[in-house]
Amino acid sequence: MIKNLASLEIFHLLGDSHNGGKRVLLSSDGRIYKPRCIFWEWLFLGVDSPFRHALKEFCFYSEYSENNFLLPNLLFSIVNEIPQYGYVERLEYQKANKYTLAEFEAIGATVALLGWFGLSDLHKENVALGRDVNGKLIFCPIDIEILFHDFSLISQTCLFPTSVDKKNICGLTQLIRFAREAGSSKFAVAMCHGYLEAMIHLNKNGYILDRSIEVASLFRTGNGSVISDALRF
Secondary structure, three states: OOEEOOOOOEEEEEEEEEOOOEEEEEEOOOEEEEOOOOHHHHHHHEOOOHHHHHHHHHHHHHOOOHHHOOOOOEOEEEOOOOOOOEEEEOOOOEOOOOOOHHHHHHHHHHHHHHHHOOOEOOEHHHEEEEEOOOOOEEEEEOOOOEOOOOOOOHHHHOOOOOOOOOOOOEOOHHHHHHHHHHOOOHHHHHHHHHHHHHHHHHHHHOHHHHHHHHHHHHOEOOOOOEOOHHHOO
């Protein structure tokens, strides 16, 4: 559900200006205002979006724990009747200092889920990785700018470094640093296991998630054009 709220008092500017001086803003009640289409963030991160409902169904039929995916459940609010501009609940988290093998597996599973839908440009400025107020690990994109990218290597998500990228730019920089300092390959093995296990389930039951993306055809993008049926899976 996306609530339609009245304008909120703004008291802080975030980031640089874009698109003719538009700015991301922090409202007085702690919500983040984004002056652009927030549809994809809502679809993947919204607490009761069609995709999140489909994810529960996918996990049920796959006999796969939803806890293997580290996406947070956020509340979204819109200015108009469509998620063209709007507010998102501020994601509160702290940098994690250590990780368990099970958490590395869950990160691998989440990487598989994001890669399944071709999310890219997930460098460290566009990714949240840390612990919420309850100590639970979260890992998710916070700005979804590129998706349905037909890539052949998972490093093309920008989550992992490539031969031409600096290691301090990719989205999982701090995780890679932790694994390297731990001096053990078991963390890399755990992530690969989580990734491959999730991909097995996605290849079998991913159609359940694919159907939820069809809701995109009911909305309009920021420039007013209907999202093409070609984006449907």
